Amino acid sequence: MTDNTEELKAKIRALKEKLSVTVVAHFYQRDEVFDMGDITGDSLELAKKTMADDSEFVVFCGVGFMGQSVKVLSPEKRVVMPKIACCAMARMIDSLYFDESVKKMEEAGIAETNILPITYINSNADVKAKVGKMGGMVCTSSNAKTIIETALEEGKKILFVPDRCLGQNIANMMGLKSAVIGIDDNLSDADIICYDGFCSVHQLFSVDDIRFYRKKYPGILIAVHPECDPAIVAEADFTGSTSQLIKYIAELPEDQKVAVGTEFNLVNRLRPKNTYVLSSTKPECPTMNETTLEDLYNTLKSIDEGEPINEIHVDEETRKWAKVALDRMMAL
Incomplete structure (x- = not known):
């Protein structure tokens, strides 16, 4: 200092x-x-x-x-x-891109009246306003599952923006089918239709990183944020929001090793011992x-x-x- x-x-x-x-x-x-x-x-x-x-x-x-x-x-x-x-993820979508996403769903045979949008809190106010006007709501990584469960009670297709990974991970967790606009063809078959946005920091983690730590430290736990790719989440022992990760790691035995897949500054402030960054590069959010x-x-x-x-x-x-x-x- x-x-x-x-x-x-x-x-x-x-x-x-x-x-x-x-x-x-x-x-x-x-x-x-x-x-x-x-x-x-x-x-x-x-x-x-x-x-x-x-x-x-x-x-x-x-x-x-x-x-x-x-x-x-x-x-x-x-x-x-x-x-x-x-925020790079928030910048990936604006009100015009939101409108285009709705149009893509309509072209796939889904009526606008049958679309319920949910936006991750990592979005700008204009996108939140579009979602509010269409009867939708905001979610965070900690409450996304609850929000989506509630939204599905209306019997509509969920348009999830902007983070495809969070949308896909929640769908997998709930046993639902997801699709990504611009990548997957059969949007009408999916329960949760995701915009193709992502967090650049949480894309830095790989399955190879997980396997490296498991080989180096037998018995190590892997804890990741749901903004990570679904392949990472599938290999992890725990997935949770920032607050949920902090709580999970704080409650581990002191000698339990854990590798964490989220932003560096947060990981660096966790337990001083037996806590590792799940990346070969420094996952630091530039913004x-x-x-x-x-x-x-x-x-x-x-x-x-x-x-x-x-x-x-x-x-x-x-x-x-x-x-x-x-x-x-x-x-x-």
Whole structure:
């Protein structure tokens, strides 16, 4: 830890004491930024906890769709971000691509009235709004199975965007048939029809990595995030969201070795012993790592000077329908 880092941390703490601000940090943030968070967690935890916070400003250290979600759920709050970093998965789909996906399903013989869309929380507000308008809802990796089970009760085809891997993994878990738009031909035969999006970080893990660790450490457990490819999930001992992975690993015996398939910063903060990164390369999210301690300090300083930078705004029509989709998730 450099003197400059400690100096910046001291300045940040002083500004936090002075201002009506709450610093929110996602689990994938750099350690020094994560340490400054008043509220930390995964997407669902942050959405819930931030709604209950009464500070005037939310300083969100994460990626753009997360800041948008806070603004959608709590429009009275002023949401600023040290860096409006764009999640690569969220960027893979927008409202136009969403409309094209619906059209592809219609061309496959599925009427629009028989489509129920679900969007992973890793999507921008315009996509959440489209989903809300069509009667759909948002999900996270921790509640996707519950959301899909509830949605299927309506007897409709599920359009799952944007993460094909999460959609396919939930389908496999439930014994349902999935298909990917643009890859699979028989969309009408599938229960869950997935958009062809993915997390670039979670694509870094391979079955060869799993086999390497199993050979090197007999008895090792493999724990992965459901954004991983279905072939990885099929070989793993445990699959769960960020919070579920943390809980699972914390409850393991101290001498139990485990290799974890998710973002490096999170894995690096888990148990100090017998925990390994399931990859031959460093699985670090480039956009989550854009935010620096200096960015956080400059953002707090801008609030103190009365000219907040990187404030998040969502137009009222988009906010209204995106909130409908988010509220349906929260109700469950």
